[in-house]
Amino acid sequence: MYDGGKIIAGIIIFLAFALFPFYSNIGKADIKPPKPSLDTPVIKALKVKKCVEPEQYMRESHMQLLIKWRDSALRHAKRVYVNSNGEEYVISLQKTCLRCHSNRSEFCDRCHKYADVDPYCWDCHFSKAKQEEQR
Amino acid sequence: MGALLSFGAVVVLLLIPAIGAGALKLHSLFGVVIPYLAVIVFLVGLINRVIGWGKVPVPFKIPTTCGQQKSLPWIKHSRLESPATGGEVFLRMVLEVLFFRSLFRNLRTEKAPGDRVVYGSSKWLWVAGLAFHYSFLIVFLRHLRFFKQPTPKIIGIIESFDGFLQIGSPHLLVTGLVLFGAVFYLFLRRIFVPQVRYISLPADYFPLFLIMAIAGTGMLMRYFLRVDIIKVKELTMGLATFHPKVPEGISVIFYIHLFLVSTLFAYFPFSKMVHLGGVFLSPTRNLANNTRMVHHPNPWNYPVKVHTYEEYEEEFRDKMIAAGIPVEKQPEPREEEQPTEESEGKE
Numbered sequence: 001m002y003d004g005g006k007i008i009a010g011i012i013i014f015l016a017f018a019l020f021p022f023y024s025n026i027g028k029a030d031i032k033p034p035k036p037s038l039d040t041p042v043i044k045a046l047k048v049k050k051c052v053e054p055e056q057y058m059r060e061s062h063m064q065l066l067i068k069w070r071d072s073a074l075r076h077a078k079r080v081y082v083n084s085n086g087e088e089y090v091i092s093l094q095k096t097c098l099r100c101h102s103n104r105s106e107f108c109d110r111c112h113k114y115a116d117v118d119p120y121c122w123d124c125h126f127s128k129a130k131q132e133e134q135r
Numbered sequence: 136m137g138a139l140l141s142f143g144a145v146v147v148l149l150l151i152p153a154i155g156a157g158a159l160k161l162h163s164l165f166g167v168v169i170p171y172l173a174v175i176v177f178l179v180g181l182i183n184r185v186i187g188w189g190k191v192p193v194p195f196k197i198p199t200t201c202g203q204q205k206s207l208p209w210i211k212h213s214r215l216e217s218p219a220t221g222g223e224v225f226l227r228m229v230l231e232v233l234f235f236r237s238l239f240r241n242l243r244t245e246k247a248p249g250d251r252v253v254y255g256s257s258k259w260l261w262v263a264g265l266a267f268h269y270s271f272l273i274v275f276l277r278h279l280r281f282f283k284q285p286t287p288k289i290i291g292i293i294e295s296f297d298g299f300l301q302i303g304s305p306h307l308l309v310t311g312l313v314l315f316g317a318v319f320y321l322f323l324r325r326i327f328v329p330q331v332r333y334i335s336l337p338a339d340y341f342p343l344f345l346i347m348a349i350a351g352t353g354m355l356m357r358y359f360l361r362v363d364i365i366k367v368k369e370l371t372m373g374l375a376t377f378h379p380k381v382p383e384g385i386s387v388i389f390y391i392h393l394f395l396v397s398t399l400f401a402y403f404p405f406s407k408m409v410h411l412g413g414v415f416l417s418p419t420r421n422l423a424n425n426t427r428m429v430h431h432p433n434p435w436n437y438p439v440k441v442h443t444y445e446e447y448e449e450e451f452r453d454k455m456i457a458a459g460i461p462v463e464k465q466p467e468p469r470e471e472e473q474p475t476e477e478s479e480g481k482e
């Protein structure tokens with residue numbers, strides 16, 4: 001091989017980048033997906049433990065539901081949401097979602113840290129704990 | 136025709152996982168086996184190509200230049216256009232790799248009145264090329280959030296810049312759109328510029344359609360047909376830690392995206408896209424224009440068995456003289472020579 005030294009060095013640098021997800025994760029096989037906690041007073045008191053919409057839909061699309069809620073409340077002045085079962089919910093991030101899921105750091109944040117998302121909603125919308133902390 | 140063929144191929148590639156993972160539920164095949172195989176083919180194939188290139192001898196320096204070569208001290212030397220040292224070559228390579236400098240010189244060729252050929256400036260290819268490659272890089276880096284736990288801070292920072300418009304939820308990521316738009320422009324260019332269309336082969340259209348399909352399914356998945364990202368990350372972390380897991384309940388659009396990406400990886404070393412490695416080995420870019428200072432031996436030069444004229448004359452002198460052919464060195468008369476030699480030896 002001509003210029004073998006340079007070419008081998010280039011290949012090693014390439015492999016250092018390409019294999020980064022593999023070697024940097026050695027010994028981390030025990031990483032578990034997050035378990036969002038449903039352990040809140042309001043949810044415990046529920047007779048039927050269910051969310052606004054079916055669980056799978058909530059896991060996949062809760063962010064889309066939230067933005068739909070925001071548009072509905074603020075752009076169309078409709079503050080009641082009728083879900084796929086015909087049940088009615090008051091549209092509010094803080095007063096509806098966070099009333100049941102009052103444990104934001106064990107619920108929303110656990111998933112979001114794992115998926116590396118940082119919803120900017122919390123710049124303005126407070127959870128109850130945060131509100132009390134700020135007082 | 137080439138475009139249609141490639142488009143058809145990508146449609147087939149969309150259908151394979153749609154049927155395989157969707158209808159037949161072969162989730163481990165499409166979620167684990169094929170991605171691993173694709174990465175192996177990608178790495179082995181690419182390294183093989185580069186080593187293959189490394190074995191090709193460069194018979195002479197090919198420093199395509201458009202600047203003054205280093206010569207006399209009072210002639211201004213163009214360091215970047217005609218580098219003479221390793222350092223200058225390095226700078227030229229940096230500009231080439233990071234800013235696509237030779238693409239910047241791309242020209243438009245047109246016929247002017249009177250059948251004259253005129254060349255004009257054309258920077259769109261360069262702009263779209265840069266937009267495409269950099270947005271691809273950023274999209275690619277952002278995907279690291281699926282392969283690292285905890286995700287490095289820098290990935291979150293990149294994502295927050297990328298999502299600065301804060302449109303919608305999940306918020307719009309600009310580079311995804313730019314990626315699709317730039318590839319789409321590169322495709323339109325092949326269709327609408329006659330000279331480019333004439334030289335375009337299926338192998339030119341196929342990567343464009345494939346990348347459009349990857350970006351398309353990615354955005355479809357993010358903004359419209361949501362998938363369970365927590366389960367996706369469980370799968371991808373399984374791949375990264377070599378403890379593959381296939382969680383139930385990831386919708387088929389994810390497997391389609393992943394299969395297209397696997398195809399891209401596996402196809403990469405055998406396609407025009409190997410220029411990822413090739414750009415570093417292009418002799419026209421990485422050789423210094425120092426032909427007046429350093430002799431470049433042709434590696435093809437192998438020890439040739441030569442028979443010089445002197446040796447030839449030595450061998451055939453008698454016969455040449457006999458045939459009346461002039462010789463350079465006259466044969467010395469033997470009777471006279473031997474005694475002198477002997478007398479010299481004795482002294």
Ligand code: HEM
Binds near residue numbers: 271308351353371
């Ligand atoms: C060649 C490499 C790849 C390209 C160009 C690509 C492209 C994209 C694009 C453009 C998006 C839309 C969102 C965005 O702009 O980030 C996306 C989303 C996504 N991609 Fe990829 N992708 C690639 C590889 C992968 C791989 C290897 C995986 C997983 C194994 C993956 C999984 C996903 C997922 C789960 C989403 C949805 C993200 C979300 O909802 O936030 N992609 N991809």
